[in-house]
Amino acid sequence: MSDQDSIIEEFFEEEKDGLTDKQKKIIAAAIESFSEKGFAATSTSEIAKKAGVAEGTIFRHYKTKKDLLLSIVVPMMAKFIAPFVINDLNKVLNTRYENYEDFLRAMIENRVIFFKNNLALFKILFQEIPFHPELKKLFKEHLAEKVYERFTELIHYCQAEGQIIDLPPYSVVRLTASTIFGYIIGRYLLFPEEDWEDDLEIERTIQFIMHGLSPR
Amino acid sequence: MSDQDSIIEEFFEEEKDGLTDKQKKIIAAAIESFSEKGFAATSTSEIAKKAGVAEGTIFRHYKTKKDLLLSIVVPMMAKFIAPFVINDLNKVLNTRYENYEDFLRAMIENRVIFFKNNLALFKILFQEIPFHPELKKLFKEHLAEKVYERFTELIHYCQAEGQIIDLPPYSVVRLTASTIFGYIIGRYLLFPEEDWEDDLEIERTIQFIMHGLSPR
Amino acid sequence: MSDQDSIIEEFFEEEKDGLTDKQKKIIAAAIESFSEKGFAATSTSEIAKKAGVAEGTIFRHYKTKKDLLLSIVVPMMAKFIAPFVINDLNKVLNTRYENYEDFLRAMIENRVIFFKNNLALFKILFQEIPFHPELKKLFKEHLAEKVYERFTELIHYCQAEGQIIDLPPYSVVRLTASTIFGYIIGRYLLFPEEDWEDDLEIERTIQFIMHGLSPR
Amino acid sequence: MSDQDSIIEEFFEEEKDGLTDKQKKIIAAAIESFSEKGFAATSTSEIAKKAGVAEGTIFRHYKTKKDLLLSIVVPMMAKFIAPFVINDLNKVLNTRYENYEDFLRAMIENRVIFFKNNLALFKILFQEIPFHPELKKLFKEHLAEKVYERFTELIHYCQAEGQIIDLPPYSVVRLTASTIFGYIIGRYLLFPEEDWEDDLEIERTIQFIMHGLSPR
DNA sequence: AATGAATGAGGATTCATTCAT
DNA sequence: AATGAATGAATCCTCATTCAT
Numbered sequence: 001m002s003d004q005d006s007i008i009e010e011f012f013e014e015e016k017d018g019l020t021d022k023q024k025k026i027i028a029a030a031i032e033s034f035s036e037k038g039f040a041a042t043s044t045s046e047i048a049k050k051a052g053v054a055e056g057t058i059f060r061h062y063k064t065k066k067d068l069l070l071s072i073v074v075p076m077m078a079k080f081i082a083p084f085v086i087n088d089l090n091k092v093l094n095t096r097y098e099n100y101e102d103f104l105r106a107m108i109e110n111r112v113i114f115f116k117n118n119l120a121l122f123k124i125l126f127q128e129i130p131f132h133p134e135l136k137k138l139f140k141e142h143l144a145e146k147v148y149e150r151f152t153e154l155i156h157y158c159q160a161e162g163q164i165i166d167l168p169p170y171s172v173v174r175l176t177a178s179t180i181f182g183y184i185i186g187r188y189l190l191f192p193e194e195d196w197e198d199d200l201e202i203e204r205t206i207q208f209i210m211h212g213l214s215p216r
Numbered sequence: 217m218s219d220q221d222s223i224i225e226e227f228f229e230e231e232k233d234g235l236t237d238k239q240k241k242i243i244a245a246a247i248e249s250f251s252e253k254g255f256a257a258t259s260t261s262e263i264a265k266k267a268g269v270a271e272g273t274i275f276r277h278y279k280t281k282k283d284l285l286l287s288i289v290v291p292m293m294a295k296f297i298a299p300f301v302i303n304d305l306n307k308v309l310n311t312r313y314e315n316y317e318d319f320l321r322a323m324i325e326n327r328v329i330f331f332k333n334n335l336a337l338f339k340i341l342f343q344e345i346p347f348h349p350e351l352k353k354l355f356k357e358h359l360a361e362k363v364y365e366r367f368t369e370l371i372h373y374c375q376a377e378g379q380i381i382d383l384p385p386y387s388v389v390r391l392t393a394s395t396i397f398g399y400i401i402g403r404y405l406l407f408p409e410e411d412w413e414d415d416l417e418i419e420r421t422i423q424f425i426m427h428g429l430s431p432r
Numbered sequence: 433m434s435d436q437d438s439i440i441e442e443f444f445e446e447e448k449d450g451l452t453d454k455q456k457k458i459i460a461a462a463i464e465s466f467s468e469k470g471f472a473a474t475s476t477s478e479i480a481k482k483a484g485v486a487e488g489t490i491f492r493h494y495k496t497k498k499d500l501l502l503s504i505v506v507p508m509m510a511k512f513i514a515p516f517v518i519n520d521l522n523k524v525l526n527t528r529y530e531n532y533e534d535f536l537r538a539m540i541e542n543r544v545i546f547f548k549n550n551l552a553l554f555k556i557l558f559q560e561i562p563f564h565p566e567l568k569k570l571f572k573e574h575l576a577e578k579v580y581e582r583f584t585e586l587i588h589y590c591q592a593e594g595q596i597i598d599l600p601p602y603s604v605v606r607l608t609a610s611t612i613f614g615y616i617i618g619r620y621l622l623f624p625e626e627d628w629e630d631d632l633e634i635e636r637t638i639q640f641i642m643h644g645l646s647p648r
Numbered sequence: 649m650s651d652q653d654s655i656i657e658e659f660f661e662e663e664k665d666g667l668t669d670k671q672k673k674i675i676a677a678a679i680e681s682f683s684e685k686g687f688a689a690t691s692t693s694e695i696a697k698k699a700g701v702a703e704g705t706i707f708r709h710y711k712t713k714k715d716l717l718l719s720i721v722v723p724m725m726a727k728f729i730a731p732f733v734i735n736d737l738n739k740v741l742n743t744r745y746e747n748y749e750d751f752l753r754a755m756i757e758n759r760v761i762f763f764k765n766n767l768a769l770f771k772i773l774f775q776e777i778p779f780h781p782e783l784k785k786l787f788k789e790h791l792a793e794k795v796y797e798r799f800t801e802l803i804h805y806c807q808a809e810g811q812i813i814d815l816p817p818y819s820v821v822r823l824t825a826s827t828i829f830g831y832i833i834g835r836y837l838l839f840p841e842e843d844w845e846d847d848l849e850i851e852r853t854i855q856f857i858m859h860g861l862s863p864r
Numbered sequence: 865a866a867t868g869a870a871t872g873a874g875g876a877t878t879c880a881t882t883c884a885t
Numbered sequence: 886a887a888t889g890a891a892t893g894a895a896t897c898c899t900c901a902t903t904c905a906t
Contacts, residue, residue, distance in 0.1 A: 020869075038347050040256035044897060054871045059898060061869090127343065130405075131254050144407075167420060174402050175395060175424045182394020189346075191360075204383060208391045212428030238887080260880060270888040275881060277886095454866080470779050472688035476901060486867040491902060493865095559775065562837075563686050576839075599852060606834050607827060607856045614826020621778075623792075636815060640823045644860030668890080692876060702892045707877060709890095 023061050025051040030068050035120035039069055039128050069128065073135060076121045081142050083110060100158040100213070104206050108180060112202070115184050123189070148173060164213040172213060179209050239277050241267040246284055251336035255285055255344050285344065289351060292337045296330065297358045316374045316429070320422050324396060328418070331400050339405070364389060380429040388429060395425050455493050457483040462500055467552035471501055471560050501560065505567060508553045512546065513574045532590040532645070536638050540612060544634070547616050555621070580605060596645040604645060611641050671709050673699040678716050683768035687717055687776050717776065721783060724769045729790050731758060748806040748861070752854050756828060760850070763832050771837070796821060812861040820861060827857050 019027070029051035033042040044065050048055040062068040115122055129135045152169040159166055183205050187196055235243070245267035249258040260281050264271045278284040331338060345351045368385040375382055399421050403412055451459070461483035465474040476497050480487045494500040547554055561567045584601040591598055599607075615637050619628055667675070677699035681690040692713055696703040710716040763770055777783045800817040807814055815823075831853050835844055 022870080036347075038254070038256055040254055041347065043895075045895085055897090056872065056899080057870055060871095063898095065897065123346065127346065130339065130343070131257065171417065171420050174398060175421070178398020178402070179391060179394050179428075182390060182398065186390050186394070201387065204387050205391070208428040211430060211432075212395075212424040214427060216427075236886080259878075261878085271880090272882080272889060273887055276888095279881095281880065452865080470686070470688055472686055473779065475899075477899085480868095487901090488867055488869095488903080489865080492867095495902095497901065555778065559778070562771065562775065563689065603849065603852050606830060607853070610826050610830020610834070611823060611860075614822060614830065618822050618826070633819065636819050637823070640860040643862060643864075644827075644856035646859060648859075670891080691874075693874080703876090704878080704892055704894095705890080708892095711877095713876065 020061075022051070022053050022057055026053060026058055026061065026068070027072060031072060031120050031124065034069065034072070034128075035123040039065075039124070040131075066132075069124075069132075070134075072121065073125050073128065074138065076118065076125065077138060077142055080111075080114065081147055099161070099163050100154075101163075101206060101210050103154065104176070104180075104209060105202075108183075108202055108206065111180075112184060116188060119188055162215060164210075165215045167213075175212060176209055179205055179212075236277075238267070238269050238273055242269060242274055242277065242284070243288060247288060247336050247340065250285065250288070250344075251339040255281075255340070256347075260284075282348075285340075285348075286350075288337070289341055289344065290354065292334065292341065293354060293358055296327075297363055315377070316370075316379050317422060317426050319370065320392070320396075320425060321418075324399075324418055324422065327396075328400060332404060335404055378431060380426075381431045383429075391428060392425055395421060395428075452493075454483070454485050454489055458485060458490055458493065458500070459504060463504060463552050463556065466501065466504070466560075467555040471497075471556070471563075476500075498564075501556075501564075502566075504553070505557050505560065506570065508550065508557065509570060509574055512543075513579055531593070532586075532595050533638060533642050535586065535590075536608070536612075536641060537634075540615075540634055540638065543612075544616060548620060551620055594647060596642075597647045599645075607644060608641055611637060611644075668709075670699070670701050670705055674701060674706055674709065674716070675720060679720055679768050679772065682717065682720070682776075683771040687713075687772070687779075714780075717772075717780075718782075720769065721773050721776065722786065724766065724773065725786060725790055728759075728762065729795055747809070748802075748811050749854060749858050751802065752824070752828075752857060753850075756831075756850055756854065759828075760832060764836060767836055810863060812858075813863045815861075823860060824857055827853055827860075 026047065029047045033047055033050060044058055045055050048058055062071060129139055151173050155169045155172050158164045183201065242263065245263045249263055249266060260274055261271050264274055278287060345355055367389050371385045371388050374380045399417065458479065461479045465479055465482060476490055477487050480490055494503060561571055583605050587601045587604050590596045615633065674695065677695045681695055681698060692706055693703050696706055710719060777787055799821050803817045803820050806812045831849065
C-alpha cells in the first residue's frame with residue numbers, strides 16, 4: 001500500500017515533476033540535516049556538501065532556503081492527510097468498519113507505519129510549524145479543518161450507535177488524538193531505543209481509548 | 217503558592233545569585249525571542265536591543281549564547297520537576313489523596329497552572345531539547361527517572377488498591393501523560409484562541425483517563 | 433535617411449554577419465537593461481530572460497558579458513562619427529553650406545535626431561566609457577581625433593571668412609559642443625518630461641553659439 | 649574660504665557627528681573605488697581591504713552598501729548647492745556684483761575650484777544619479793528647484809537692467825550651465841592631461857556666454 | 865544552434881564574540 | 886560592571902561561465 005512507503009521515496013518515484021538526481025540528493029540531505037539540527041541551524045553549504053553538489057545548485061532548484069523547507073514539508077502534510085480525507089474514513093462510514101474500535105485499530109496501524117517511515121519529516125514538520133506562520137496556517141487548514149470534519153462525522157455516527165460517550169466531538173477528537181500521538185511520540189521520538197512490545201502497546205492504547213470513551 | 221508564580225519572576229526574586237537589573241532584562245528578552253523565533257534564529261544583538269543593554273553586556277554574564285539558553289532552561293526543568301519529587305507525590309503516598317482520580321485532579325490543577333504561567337519557557341524547552349544532547353540527557357535524568365520513579369510508586373499503590381487496571385506502570389504513565397499533555401498542548405499551544413470551557417474540559421480529561429484505566 | 437534610423441535596427445538589417453533572431457533579441461534586451469541599470473548591475477540571466485533565450489545562448493554568441501557590451505557600443509560609436517567624417521562635413525567644406533550657422537543648424541538637426549533615436553545606446557556609452565579603458569581609447573581616437581580634425585578644418589575656414597571669432601579651434605569646438613550637448617542632455621536625459629518647444633530652443637541654441645562666437 | 653576645501657576633508661573636520669578614524673578610512677576608500685570602478689562594480693570587501701578595516705566594520709557604520717553611497721553623495725550635493733542658496737547669489741542681488749559677467753566670473757572661480765577639489769565625488773554623483781531614483785529626486789529638488797529659483801531671480805534682474813537678452817530664464821540657465829559644465833567636464837574629466845591655460849580658457853568661456861546672451 | 869543544469873568563486877550582510885575604554 | 890566598536894568567519898544567495906545533451 002502506498003501509504004506505507006516513505007514519503008521521501010514517493011517524492012522521487014511518484015512525482016511527475018521528474019526530479020533530477022541532484023535534486024533528490026539535495027532533498028535527502030536537507031531532510032537529514034533539518035531533522036538533526038533544525039532548519040535555522042542548518043546551513044546551505046552543509047546541505048550542499050552532504051548532497052555532493054555545488055551550493056549554487058541548491059538555489060537553482062529552490063529560490064531560497066525556506067523554499068527548500070517548504071518543498072519538503074508541504075507535500076508531506078498533504079500525504080499525511082490524504083487517507084483521512086479520501087480512503088479510510090469513507091470506508092468507515094461506508095460501514096466497512098462496524099465500530100470506533102475497528103476504526104481506531106485500522107487508523108493506528110495505517111498512520112503509525114506512516115509516521116515510522118517518515119520520522120525525520122515529522123520531526124521537521126513539528127519543529128518548524130511554530131516558527132512559520134504559513135506552515136501553521138496550512139496545517140490548520142488541512143488538519144484542523146479537513147481531517148477534523150471527517151472525524152466529526154464518524155464520531156456522530158458512533159455516538160448515535162451508542163458505541164461511545166456523548167461528548168462534544170472536539171473533545172473526543174482531542175482525547176483520541178492525544179493518546180495516539182502520545183504513543184507515537186513516546187515510541188519513535190522520545191524513547192525509540194527502549195524495548196517496545198508494539199502489538200501489545202497498541203492494543204493497550206486502543207483499549208484505553210475505548211474504555212475512556214465508553215458510555216457511562 | 218509559589219508553584220503558581222511564573223518561573224521568570226522566581227528567577228529574579230528567589231535566586232541567591234542576586235541578578236542585576238540588566239541580567240533580568242537580558243533573560244526576559246531572551247525568553248521572548250527564543251520562544252518566538254527559536255534559539256538558532258535569534259541573534260544576540262536582537263536580545264541586547266530588546267533588553268536595552270549593550271551587546272557586550274550579554275557576554276559579560278553568559279560566556280556564550282548557548283550558556284544563556286542553558287541558564288534559562290535548566291532551572292526551569294528543576295522547577296517543573298520539584299513538586300513531583302518533593303511535595304505532591306509524597307502527599308499522595310502519605311495518603312493525603314485517597315485515590316488516582318484525586319491525584320490526577322490535583323496534579324492537573326497544579327501543573328496546568330504552572331504551564332500556563334510559563335508557556336514561553338516550555339516552548340523553548342521542547343523546541344530545543346531535540347537539538348541539544350545535554351538538555352536531552354538532563355531531561356531524561358530528571359523527568360524520566362525521578363518523576364517516573366515516583367509515579368511508579370503511586371501506580372503500584374493504586375493498582376494494589378484495585379483503583380486502576382493492572383498494566384505495566386510505564387504504560388499507565390504513558391497513557392496518563394499523553395492525555396494531560398494533549399490537553400495542555402491543545403489548550404495553550406495549538407488553539408489558544410478558541411473558547412475553552414476549562415473546568416469542563418479538565419473534568420472530561422480526568423474522566424477519560426479514569427475510565428480508560430478502570431479495571432475491566 | 434539612414435542616419436535617422438535607430439542604430440539598433442541598422443544592426444539588424446545592415447550587418448552582414450546576418451544576426452540570428454535570438455541574437456537580435458539578446459542585443460535588444462541587453463541595451464534595455466544596460467541603459468536602465470548600468471552594465472555592472474545587469475546580470476546575464478536577466479538579459480537572457482528578457483530576450484527569451486537560454487542563459488547559455490548569450491555565451492554562444494558573445495564570449496563574455498563584456499563582449500556583449502562592446503558589440504553594442506563599438507559599432508554605435510562608428511555610426512555616430514560616420515557622418516562627420518564622410519558626409520556632412522565634406523559637404524560643408526564643399527561649400528554646400530555657406531557658413532557656420534547653416535552648418536550648426538544642419539548638424540543639430542541631424543545629430544539630435546540621431547541621439548533621440550538612440551538614447552539608450554548613448555546612455556550606455558557615456559555611462560561605461562569611464563570604466564573601460566578600451567572604450568575610452570576608442571572614443572578618443574574616433575571622436576577626439578577624427579571628428580575634431582574635421583571640425584578644425586571647418587573652423588579655420590569660417591574664421592578665414594570672418595564668420596566667427598579667432599579663437600583656437602579647440603576652444604571653438606569646446607564651446608560649440610558644450611552648448612549642443614547641453615541641449616541634448618537637458619532635453620532628453622535630465623528633463624525629458626518637461627514641455628519643450630523644440631524648434632524654438634534649437635534656434636535659441638544656435639543664436640547663442642553664433643553670437644558667442646561672433647567676431648568682436 | 650571653506651568652499652574651496654575638499655568636501656572629503658570637510659566631512660572629517662567639520663562634521664559634528666564625530667567620525668571615527670575607521671569611518672574616515674572607509675569613506676575615503678569608498679570614494680576612491682566608487683569613482684574608479686563605479687558603485688555596482690565595487691565590492692565591499694575591496695573597500696574594506698583598501699580602508700584597512702574588517703568587512704564587518706563597514707556594515708557597523710552603514711547598514712548597506714547603498715547607505716554608504718548615500719552618506720557620501722548626499723552631503724556633497726548639499727555642499728555644492730549651499731553657496732548658491734546662501735551666499736553668492738544673495739551677494740549678487742545685494743548689488744555686490746554689478747552685472748551678469750561679474751557674477752559669472754565669481755561663480756566659475758568659486759565652483760570650478762570646488763569641482764576640482766572634489767572630482768572623485770562628482771564622478772560618483774553623475775555616474776550614479778541615473779540609477780538611483782532617490783538621488784535623482786534629491787538632485788532635482790535641490791538643484792533644479794533651489795538653485796534654479798535663485799538663478800531665475802538674478803536673470804530677471806539682469807534682463808531688467810538690459811545686460812542680457814530677453815530669453816526665458818530656463819533657456820538662459822541652460823545655455824549658461826551647459827557652457828560652464830562643458831568647460832569643467834572637458835578640463836577635469838575628459839582631457840585633464842592636456843595643457844590648459846586655465847585663466848585664458850575661463851575668460852573665453854565667460855566672453856562666449858556674455859556675447860551669446862547679449863541683447864541683439 | 866540552442867539549451868539549461870551545474871558550477872564555485874565571490875557578492876552583501878549577519879553573527880557571536882572580544883577587548884580597550 | 887558596562888559599553889559598543891571592531892572583528893572575520895560564516896551566512897544565504899547571485900553571478901558569469903561551462904558543457905553535456
